[in-house]
Amino acid sequence: MTDRLRSHRLDLSRRHLLRCFGAGAVTALSLPLARPALADPVFATYPFQLGVASGEAAPDGFVIWTRLAPDPMTIGYGMPSAAVEVAWEVAEDARFAKVAQRGVAVARPELGHAVHVEVGGLMPGRPYWYRFVAGRERSGTGRAMTTPALGQRLDRLRFAVAGCQHYEQGYFTAHRHLAAQSPDFVFCYGDYIYEGRGDRLRNGPDGPQEAVRQHFGGEIYSIGDYRRRYAQYKMDPDLQAAHAAAPWFVTWDDHEIDNNWVDSVDQDGTPAPIFALRRQMAMQAYYEHMPLRASSLPVGPAMQLYRQARFGDLLDLNLLDTRQYRTDQPCGDRWGAGCADISRRDAEVLGTRQHEWIVGNLRRSTARWKTLAQQVMMMDLDRDPGPDTTENLDSWAGYRVPRERLLGSIRDMGVRDVVVLTGDEHQNYAGELHIDGKRPGREAIATEFVATSITSGGDGEDQRPATIAIQGANPQLKFHNSRRGYLMCDVTHERWLTDYVVLDKVSERNSPATSRIKLVVEPGQAKLLPG
Incomplete structure (x- = not known):
């Protein structure tokens, strides 16, 4: 799922993106003209109001989650009717000095702009830290853990x-x-x-x-x-x-x-x-x-x-x-x-x-x-x-x-x-x-x-x-x-x-x-x- 989300891009024109984002709480900025892309937004209020979470731990990774919702209790929850790119990082330390995996996911309006990243390629049986970035906004940091390798001795x-x-x-x-x-x-x-x-x-x-x-x-x-x-x-x-x-x-x-x-x-x-x-x-x-x-x-x-x-x-x-x-x-x-x-x-x-x-x-x-x-x-x-x-x-x-x-x-x-x-x-x-x-x-x-x-x-x-x-x-x-x-x-x-x-x-x-x-x-x- 992660590779599919990372590689997927919506074929939206600059005019269409600006029209969609201008009608909501997000403004599209710095849109490259060389290729169609998702919006790089600026939010009127903090978009990570609902926090971050991880789950479904496995020996090589886990799921990390967030949902963009600058105004969660209103109709549209402060988001436009358009997809938004969300960058993510998983690190071996809480200060993110050694990043283990990073990528870009898509927060889609069909799923309430929720993000589910299935992170893989990690080492078994150890803690990791993760966070998200949307536009200029950064989420809080979460701690996750991979499970031990199958059959490995666990005390x-x-x-x-x-x-x-x-x-x-x-x-x-x-x-x-x-x-x-x-x-x-x-x-x-x-x-x-x-x-x-x-x-x-x-x-x-x-x-x-x-x-x-x-x-x-x-x-x-x-x-x-x-x-x-x-x-x-x-x-x-x-x-x-x-x-x-x-x-x-x-x-x-x-x-x-x-x-x-x-x-x-x-x-x-x-x-x-x-x-x-x-x-x-x-x-x-x-x-x-x-x-x-x-x-x-x-x-x-x-x-x-x-x-x-x-x-x-x-x-x-x-x-x-x-x-x-x-x-x-x-x-x-x-x-x-x-x-x-x-x-x-x-x-x-x-x-x-x-x-x-x-x-x-x-x-x-x-x-x-x-x-x-x-x-x-x-x-x-x-x-x-x-x-x-x-x-x-x-x-x-x-x-x-x-x-x-x-x-x-x-x-x-x-x-x-x-x-x-x-x-x-x-x-x-x-x-x-x-x-x-x-x-x-x-x-x-x-x-x-x-x-x-x-x-x-x-x-x-x-x-x-x-x-x-x-x-x-x-x-x-x-x-x-x-x-x-x-x-x-x-x-x-x-x-x-x-x-x-x-x-x-x-x-x-x-x-x-x-x-x-x-x-x-x-x-x-x-x-x-x-x-």
Whole structure:
């Protein structure tokens, strides 16, 4: 993709370029007459308002991203309806004294003037620094890392797990703390944005509460709506700091499109062809704002997001998509008592192709740790400690057959050292996975770490009384906590350590972060131990 973008030039006349750029916030200057070229612009305001990011790390490179948006919340976001050249550099040092790769990409209006550069030809297993230049303007600097060579010995890996960042419910201070820890990468499990309308007030347990800050506009449906919502989130300096600190591996959950969507079904009963249009626009905006490869470019209302990254002989990171191929939630998608549909034989969470893909990856893996990086809780919890059974039907608990199929495959293949990373719950959980959580077997099949939200749910509390009762009724659940924050995983061949980092408040800026608990898994046994 990089070579194609670098060599491509639009055949525009000088008169056409000046007419297009003169109508917008950019003026074309210094246009060579010898050959048609893209514009060398001068911007009325800083064009890198949305920061920079990297992702999709590989042994020889990674993706670097930015989006030109001098005025992100307006129609046209301060850019003309024309393509613009953006120069980029990747260096071996933060001062750019030794540049490793450089080139020119094209920011196209069809993609909201986003830039995705797939950088290659780099050395494995080391940090690099990158930046962009458009006209006379230079972006901030980001730090990225290549992964080790395939099969290479890797002694240690440190990475963060984060997501569920509702703009109206708190400040993104957790991202600033995450950035300060300089992880090797960040896994974002989804709910990067929330799609709802801007509301000054929301109903809380103690009555009406004023939003910490407010979404721009109503619920988002069009490509312009989604672009502005991403822009509002990405202008946050704490989120920009986390993106600049390390490469991200991203996947979505539901709010990037619509609450609790699966496949062609939304929560409002919208006709499938109409919802497909919304999915198509939401997926394009998601691609435009994430550091993804061209292989994830949407095709209509579909997008390839399940994929694998390998970190030497230490860890295989398998990123799953539990939304796009899932059958409709059972029992009317109600939180509460289950129904016969939770045991449907034809139910799917991953779909047949993705299920076979992940089982094959696990079977072939020679890494010490095999990770399933996904969105919704796999642990089977009875969420009502009384005589009735209460299920979260938007989790794997609503899909018993697909869950049993996956965990049974792991057990039957004899695959050990499987760790599941999850979000969505807006609470921290840690537990052990069995085929039937209601009657745990003698030995767990895998372990699961569930990360709380960055802000969703507000400040929270250390432990909810209701969840204390749930933990008492579910011996496979070893820990829970209801503060906001993220996970920091420190992985070696001898142990997997997960640090639950929490904040006192997200309703106030600059809240301190502390380690709430550290939990360890040792090779060969899916058992949680104190760290």
